[in-house]
Amino acid sequence: MKVELENLFSIDESSQDQVINVYNRHGIAVGAPEIKKRNLKTKFNPIFTLNEEITYEHVTALYESLERELGIVSIGERFYFEFSEQEYKQAPLFTLNSTGNSPEMFVEDKGTLFSLSTHCKSCGLMAKEQLSPIVIDTSQMKDRHLVHVSGYWVASQNLVSIMKQENLGGYELLEVIHQGPEEGKQLAYQIIPTQILPSCSSDRIKLYFATEQPPCSCGLNGVINGPDIYHRKDLSNVQGDVFYAAEWSHDGRYLYRKTLFSKRFREAIIRHNISRDVRGEKDSNFGPKDWLFDPVLIQ
Ligand SMILES: [Zn+2]
Secondary structure, three states: OEEEEEEEEEEEHHHHHHHHHHHHHOOOOOOOOOOEEEOOEEEEOOEEEEOOOOOHHHHHHHHHHHHHHHOOOOOEEEEEEEOOHHHHHHOOEEEEEEOOOOHHHEOOOOOOOEEEEEOOOOOOOEEEEEOOOOEEOHHHHOOOOEEEEOOEEEEEHHHHHHHHHOOOOOEEEEEOEEOOOOOOOOOEEEEEEOOEOOOOOOOOOEEOOOOOOOOOOOOOOOOEEOOOEEOHHHHOOOOOOEEEEEEEEEOOOEEEEEEEEEHHHHHHHHHOOOOOOOOOOOOOOOOOOOOEEEEOEEO
16 A cells, blocks of 8 residues: 655746755655646645655655745645555455545435534534434436435445345445435435444554644544554454444544445446446546445455
8 A cells, every 4th residue: 555645735936946856855756747837826736655765754844844945835735545456356345435536426415313412522523323314305316326425325226226136235224315306306225334343453544634733632633544454353254245434434523434345345336337446536447426445454
């Protein structure tokens, strides 16, 4: 697995060489950036790999130099995790990061009932418990097979048929409530995993944005989790195709449990032409309806 960090900021074109020099001096090789001119500013977005030689501490020092020497303060950051062929092959489970490179994979919640409670007093993260079926305008799903509704996955009738045909197990279905126009409405089902996985390995990498506030003491807000990593023995008795993670995830406001899917599930999705085989979000196969599964790492 490879961790890449993308930086994004705007500079005057004339200071481009100086910026490259600062990166190089910190041991980060930066090629000629792709120049995207907008007015007088040049967009600068180098991507480099983090490893033993270039750690996140190096990057923090780099940002200090960029600020001190060139007055560059607002640096956007984005992490990418890249997996090897071997890691895709060996993974028994996958996390589903997206069901399409398109905002249409998200459907708005139209009034599902939840009970809310404060999980962290410092950052205000809330825990929520679902009290009613999910309420959405199902006509917005159109011909999508799986959409994301405030932390939950909602499947089309067609996808449910395929899951049954493929004998995929480990979930219950809860029909959603349609609210919206009659035209185009359809049956749709929330997929509710019936099992929670054992805890992740403590070796899972945790990153944070050097340019933002330090992570909250609850260990959730401000922390960017690396890929899920499990001990082989912890998964040896696990059966089924859909699971909740033991750890909490959050969307900045609410906690939720991430859903993980089996290798069989991923293969069925590709075999039935629901999605192409996508390897990471920079893969040219990642189109508006393709599913982005990341393999879990095994140790
Ligand atoms: Zn917190």
